[in-house]
Amino acid sequence: MTGPRATTRTLWPWLIGLAGLVVLLVLPLGLARYGLYILSMWAVMTIAAIGLNLTLGYAGQVSLAQGAFVGIGAYAGAIATTNGLPFIAGLALAIVLCFVVGWLLGYPALRVQHHYLAFITLAFSTLAFLVFRNEEWLTKGIYGITDVPRPRIFGLSTDGPLAFYYFCLASLGLVSLATWWLIRSPWGRAFVALRENPVRALSLGVDTRRYTLIAFALGSVLGGIAGALYAPLVEFVDPTPFTLTLSFNLLMMVIVGGSGFFFGPFLGALISVLLPEWLRFAHGYYLMLYAIFVMALLAWSPTGILGIVQKLIADRRTRRASATRAAATATFTAEKSS
Amino acid sequence: MANLLNLLISGLATGAIYALVAIGFTLLWQTSQTINFAQGEFVMMPAFFILAALHAGVPFWLSIIFGVLISLLLLGLVFKKALVDPMLKHGVLPIAIATMALSIGMKESVKEFFTAEAEPFPSLIPAGNVNIFGVEVSLQSIGVLVLAIVAVTALNLLLNRTSVGHQMQAAAQNPTVARIIGVPVERMILYTFLINAGLVALASVLITPIYLAKFSSGEVLGLAAFIAAIVGGFNQVRGAIVGGLLLGVIDNLGAAYISTQYRGAIPLFLLIVVILFRPQGLLGRAEERTV
Numbered sequence: 001m002t003g004p005r006a007t008t009r010t011l012w013p014w015l016i017g018l019a020g021l022v023v024l025l026v027l028p029l030g031l032a033r034y035g036l037y038i039l040s041m042w043a044v045m046t047i048a049a050i051g052l053n054l055t056l057g058y059a060g061q062v063s064l065a066q067g068a069f070v071g072i073g074a075y076a077g078a079i080a081t082t083n084g085l086p087f088i089a090g091l092a093l094a095i096v097l098c099f100v101v102g103w104l105l106g107y108p109a110l111r112v113q114h115h116y117l118a119f120i121t122l123a124f125s126t127l128a129f130l131v132f133r134n135e136e137w138l139t140k141g142i143y144g145i146t147d148v149p150r151p152r153i154f155g156l157s158t159d160g161p162l163a164f165y166y167f168c169l170a171s172l173g174l175v176s177l178a179t180w181w182l183i184r185s186p187w188g189r190a191f192v193a194l195r196e197n198p199v200r201a202l203s204l205g206v207d208t209r210r211y212t213l214i215a216f217a218l219g220s221v222l223g224g225i226a227g228a229l230y231a232p233l234v235e236f237v238d239p240t241p242f243t244l245t246l247s248f249n250l251l252m253m254v255i256v257g258g259s260g261f262f263f264g265p266f267l268g269a270l271i272s273v274l275l276p277e278w279l280r281f282a283h284g285y286y287l288m289l290y291a292i293f294v295m296a297l298l299a300w301s302p303t304g305i306l307g308i309v310q311k312l313i314a315d316r317r318t319r320r321a322s323a324t325r326a327a328a329t330a331t332f333t334a335e336k337s338s
Numbered sequence: 339m340a341n342l343l344n345l346l347i348s349g350l351a352t353g354a355i356y357a358l359v360a361i362g363f364t365l366l367w368q369t370s371q372t373i374n375f376a377q378g379e380f381v382m383m384p385a386f387f388i389l390a391a392l393h394a395g396v397p398f399w400l401s402i403i404f405g406v407l408i409s410l411l412l413l414g415l416v417f418k419k420a421l422v423d424p425m426l427k428h429g430v431l432p433i434a435i436a437t438m439a440l441s442i443g444m445k446e447s448v449k450e451f452f453t454a455e456a457e458p459f460p461s462l463i464p465a466g467n468v469n470i471f472g473v474e475v476s477l478q479s480i481g482v483l484v485l486a487i488v489a490v491t492a493l494n495l496l497l498n499r500t501s502v503g504h505q506m507q508a509a510a511q512n513p514t515v516a517r518i519i520g521v522p523v524e525r526m527i528l529y530t531f532l533i534n535a536g537l538v539a540l541a542s543v544l545i546t547p548i549y550l551a552k553f554s555s556g557e558v559l560g561l562a563a564f565i566a567a568i569v570g571g572f573n574q575v576r577g578a579i580v581g582g583l584l585l586g587v588i589d590n591l592g593a594a595y596i597s598t599q600y601r602g603a604i605p606l607f608l609l610i611v612v613i614l615f616r617p618q619g620l621l622g623r624a625e626e627r628t629v
Binding site for chain 1: 436
């Protein structure tokens with residue numbers, strides 16, 4: 001597998017990113033309550049997908065458990081805040097819990113790889129769902145936890161949909177910056193080494209054991225953060241959203257956007273969360289269209305949409321380079337013959 | 339004691355159905371490295387093909403034949419040609435994810451074009467109990483068990499006693515060498531896809547009368563077949579059989595004697611333990627592993 005590169009020397013990604021940010025800041029001002037809810041959901045799911053992208057896209061460890069971590073985070077946040085603790089305590093609980101569980105789930109990754117790892121994380125995901133559903137003393141089972149309060153940030157209430165949206169967006173911004181820094185740090189380099197050639201990484205002195213565990217734990221933590229935001233966003237937490245389907249969906253977001261690309265999860269979550277709302281007229285057919293789209297996309301480009309973009313850019317560069325070379329050769333031969 | 343025997347037999351019956359689905363799953367993996375996350379939906383679909391024919395007024399027997407043919411066409415031929423073939427060159431993960439998308443697509447189409455409700459489904463086997471050594475055992479369980487055994491025996495005979503079967507095994511074990519000695523590998527792979535389609539269609543006919551036809555019924559079944567295949571051994575047909583039967587029995591006994599709430603958890607624990615300590619499965623051969 002040729003790894004997608006996160007570094008592109010052109011200014012384009014930055015310009016597109018900046019334009020996207022402006023849209024994200026201005027657009028909500030004209031949106032109704034439901035629109036804001038969907039945009040906030042996009043921000044939350046993007047955070048979870050960024051986490052999975054870290055585990056899968058950068059470190060190359062297949063995980064079908066990200067949905068379970070969103071669930072763990074959501075329950076941690078909801079249980080803490082409905083018992084009178086501040087949001088930040090719930091968030092901290094979610095982070096610590098997901099870090100520890102993610103770390104432990106990383107251990108199987110040390111023994112088995114690829115599809116076996118997918119199966120283990122799949123089993124874990126289903127187990128987590130059973131715990132959410134059955135441990136009524138803690139999670140209130142199928143009745144769910146109602147009235148999850150929205151946080152106050154620096155004394156400001158985020159009860160309103162617009163305020164909470166900006167809160168989600170700010171969280172997404174912080175997570176993105178942290179991830180951006182992380183993948184450029186030695187840790188990020190080690191993750192990519194792990195994905196590309198674990199044996200070589202090991203021989204070069206990268207502690208693959210430790211980095212595999214860290215990749216799992218950090219990816220899970222981002223899932224937990226997304227969950228801690230999900231709880232106050234929906235203001236209700238029950239087991240149904242955290243089935244295996246959520247893990248599948250998050251995996252598809254990462255793959256559709258482009259796994260191993262920094263902006264992949266943003267795009268993938270956009271397609272998965274926002275598009276159904278815009279395609280309301282298609283109603284129930286939407287998911288069918290989405291499924292067909294995903295299959296066609298994967299057949300065409302397994303590196304997702306950004307993979308296609310990258311290929312187009314690379315093709316154009318090659319063409320330009322060969323044009324320059326042809327021109328140079330032409331001048332050279334012309335000079336020689338004269 | 340009577341209760342135990344009953345639980346054992348009904349567990350074996352469910353397990354036999356899991357085994358059918360798991361065998362198809364392992365066949366696809368062996369011949370084309372396809373991990374089919376839509377295998378559960380593959381079991382759900384034939385029931386609806388048959389129901390569609392029934393609703394159109396076709397007699398039951400003819401509907402079953404119709405359902406099986408459509409399954410062979412769509413879940414065998416079209417699945418291979420349209421989805422697996424174009425993606426094979428990209429490796430294991432893209433196919434796996436594409437089948438996840440496929441499972442969503444199948445569930446949604448049934449929900450949208452057919453019904454979101456659970457539909458009753460006529461049974462091949464008459465209801466009632468038979469008396470075995472003084473224990474009342476449901477005819478349903480016995481019938482399922484017998485039909486599954488017949489199917490598996492036929493498959494085994496095909497694989498081990500016929501030339502086509504030997505060619506299929508050769509194609510699965512070493513496609514390059516198989517090709518050199520003149521085995522039409524491509525056609526053999528197509529046969530395994532058709533066999534898989536046939537197996538899921540049979541499983542569908544056997545299990546749907548018990549659990550009703552519903553768009554979401556594939557989720558549980560797919561997971562069970564999955565676990566059965568891995569526990570038994572991912573690369574062996576007999577592994578899938580043992581895994582399926584074991585899972586059916588454990589599931590039933592676990593629900594009766596340990597916890598109904600966590601009956602779903604017992605197979606999962608089994609799965610995790612097996613993957614960690616014997617990743618090739620109880621009966622499987624070790625595959626070469628990366629790292």
